Amino acid sequence: MKGRWRSVDGIIDEWRIDDEWWREPISRSYYSLVLESGAHLTAYHDLMEDRWCQQPT
Numbered sequence: 001m002k003g004r005w006r007s008v009d010g011i012i013d014e015w016r017i018d019d020e021w022w023r024e025p026i027s028r029s030y031y032s033l034v035l036e037s038g039a040h041l042t043a044y045h046d047l048m049e050d051r052w053c054q055q056p057t
Helices: none
Strands: 008-019 026-035 040-046 051-054
């Protein structure tokens, strides 16, 4: 479902990862979400590229 927006009903958890500065920096804010449909998914905001992605399962 690439490029498709979904309605979020709630946030279960959130965390941030800043790592690998010696190679290629990674800076992401992760969110464990409950969608309006009741499904769960993990998404992150890539702070280096300012884009949103769904974490592969």
